[in-house]
Amino acid sequence: MNFLNQFRERNQLIKEWIYEAAETIKKSFDAELEIQQKTNRNDLVTNMDKAIEKHFIEKIHHFFPGERILGEEGFGDAVHSLDGVVWIIDPIDGTLNFIKQQDDFAIMVAVYENGKGQLGFIYDVMQDKFYAAQVGEGAYCNGNRLSPIKDTPLKEGLVAISSALMSEKTGLARAVGRTSSGVRLIGSAGIETVHVASGRLVAYLAASLAPWDIAAGKVIAEEVGLVYTKLNGNKIDLLQKNPSLVATPTAHKEIIDLLNSNGKSYM
Incomplete structure (x- = not known):
């Protein structure tokens, strides 16, 4: 089965994985986080960022072996080109918000083929807003199609x-x-x-x-x-x-x- 024929399967699996990851994150709110500094005091990573990235990598390797993964926390592949199918993952976008506020953070997953974006998913976890797009098929929030934007100055x-x-x-x-x-x-x-x-x-x-x-x-x-x-x-x-x-x-x-x-x- 080629990539185009897998859109429906990929969509369903990715949504399931993202919702699973979100539940794991929310359950962590009452636990003590392990926090490490990366480049500066505002650039942080937690044990939860790492666990969520590993969650996605395990799923992708199982269902789509051979496809490469570029992830923020470095558990994926060394990606030096966008040839073939490449997954690009941010397990927790807005880690500082996650740590300080337990709000205003998102899970982000994208699938690119030969450098062109095919699928994009952003889940605003605490607002329960799931944004998804498939190339050529429009973008959606919680299943409702987003209107084409007004060209506002x-x-x-x-x-x-x-x-x-x-x-x-x-x-x-x-x-x-x-x-x-x-x-x-x-x-x-x-x-x-x-x-x-x-x-x-x-x-x-x-x-x-x-x-x-x-x-x-x-x-x-x-x-x-x-x-x-x-x-x-x-x-x-x-x-x-x-x-x-x-x-x-x-x-x-x-x-x-x-x-x-x-x-x-x-x-």
């Missing part, structure tokens, strides 16, 4: 901007915020992306997103007509970190123009 909508961009000394991201109707910060790339996809925001900007922060949301975003690129307008590279922008087409152009207004380059 920047001045008429809210934007989400990562804290790293907001603190930049150039103030360019703040200029985007001032041009918009207002700024909202959540701290989960997945949740902020689906808020753009569902029309609650016109854009989400981030200083540096890893492949697992982007992959699922990109599939969902593009299925509703959003534009997802680097901050300089170039194509996303899912083998490295990217300064990223997802927005309505009009807001996307306006933001790129604002960010490039003083010659600063976002690679």
Whole structure:
């Protein structure tokens, strides 16, 4: 059975795995977490992040042997190309929120084939909102199809901007915020992306997103007509970190123009 013929099977299995993972996470709320620092005090990983990633890897290896896995916590494969079928997984997107708030975090799973996103899933665990998309078939939230986005300009909508961009000394991201109707910060790339996809925001900007922060949301975003690129307008590279922008087409152009207004380059 080829990949295209497996869409229904993959959809069903992935949804089951994500709901199982969510239950495991919620049961951990009363337990003491093992927390480790990665690059800095705001970049943390817990025993739960690791356990959930292992959960997905075990399932994928069993049902789809031979397919490669790129996971945030490093238990997957060393992926140096997107040839063939590659799964891209973020077991808990918004780990700091998970630790500090037990809210505003998501489970994200994407399946790519030869570099093209085929399936994307983002589960906002505490809000019980399950976003899913299949290439060419639209995007859904809890089974209800998301409408194609309205091409709202920047001045008429809210934007989400990562804290790293907001603190930049150039103030360019703040200029985007001032041009918009207002700024909202959540701290989960997945949740902020689906808020753009569902029309609650016109854009989400981030200083540096890893492949697992982007992959699922990109599939969902593009299925509703959003534009997802680097901050300089170039194509996303899912083998490295990217300064990223997802927005309505009009807001996307306006933001790129604002960010490039003083010659600063976002690679």
